[in-house]
Amino acid sequence: MDSKKLRRILEERLKQSHRSFKFDRERDELRIENEQSGKGITVSLPGIVAKWHEKKEKAIDEVIYYAEEALSVMGADHSLAAQEKNVFPVIRSTSFPKEAAEEVPFFIDKHTAETNIYYALDLGKTYRLIDEQLMRKEGWTKEHIREIAQFNLRSLKTDVKTDEVAGNKFYFLNTNDGYDASRILNDKFLKEMFERAEGEMTVSVPHGDVLIVGDIRNETGYDVLAQMTMSFFTSGHVPITALSFLYEEGKLEPIFIMAKNRTVGREDE
Known part of the structure; x- marks a missing residue:
């Protein structure tokens, strides 16, 4: 498996009439976009190739699953106020993207030298990271999001x-x-x-x-x-x-x- 072959597989399996694909040869990344909304996701191919050598087809199936779930909710109208119980903090590495594909900054808090805190609206099988645009639309402050997210986090089980x-x-x-x-x-x-x-x-x-x-x-x-x-x-x-x-x-x-x-x-x- 190499990036060229993986790219062909992903394009074939994710192909739909309203989707387009853009390949960044320099970064070895494939972007999948909804042509109607202009929104999409970018997939780094080398990391998936590395996982394929360990997990074989399961590595590709995982990417397809998460890509389909993410693309299915893009462009939908999400309301924080109607889904307060579904707002949670999520830990990500400091190298994780700082903004959405539309160059809208995510709401991020510093955690440690290795990690940052993002905030997500849980949508069932996938989630949407909360960005500044969504915050302005809903009229939510950073303090309010932190408070709601921490409250919801404490409700999750901690069985080990x-x-x-x-x-x-x-x-x-x-x-x-x-x-x-x-x-x-x-x-x-x-x-x-x-x-x-x-x-x-x-x-x-x-x-x-x-x-x-x-x-x-x-x-x-x-x-x-x-x-x-x-x-x-x-x-x-x-x-x-x-x-x-x-x-x-x-x-x-x-x-x-x-x-x-x-x-x-x-x-x-």
Whole structure:
């Protein structure tokens, strides 16, 4: 599989009478647009090719699914006021796009040196990131969106699965509701996990559909954590960061982990 072949497959499977395709050869990106609204999505091909070598056709099926869901809601009239219960914060990497395709800035809050907070209107099978244009149309302030999103986030389940490796405990939150990584913003949940920890507590959000809490009780735990987060990071549909965070006194501090059981540095937020 290469970008040229992948491009042909995506164009064939996403083809509809009202859609057009634009290929950016320099960036190796394919844009799919609705000709009636002028709105669309841009897909980076190299990342999908890499996933294809690991997941084969499943990697392409995932892209098709998310593309169809995203394109189906573009141009629709969305109301925040009518759907307050469906507004949630979402964690994304700092390299994630800062504006919509129409060059309208998203509403973004800084989180850590590795992550930013976006805000989304959940539409069922997909979501729309809240941008400044939608905020002006609805007359919503940033403070109001933050308040509503945090309230809704606290209503989400925080059930975790536990695994123990070399004397270290790891807790996995993976509900696949689209907001697993967002639980890193739930202060009550993090404080409860901190009280359970016997060693140093770490929090990882390698991609959007998982959150990992580590109770690191010995040096081997850091090696396990590094390998685990990198594996999740490379396999996730929406990668966030392969770095983990130390959690203490309500604060998250990104850490760098080297092999041979060494934590070699911490990055200030």
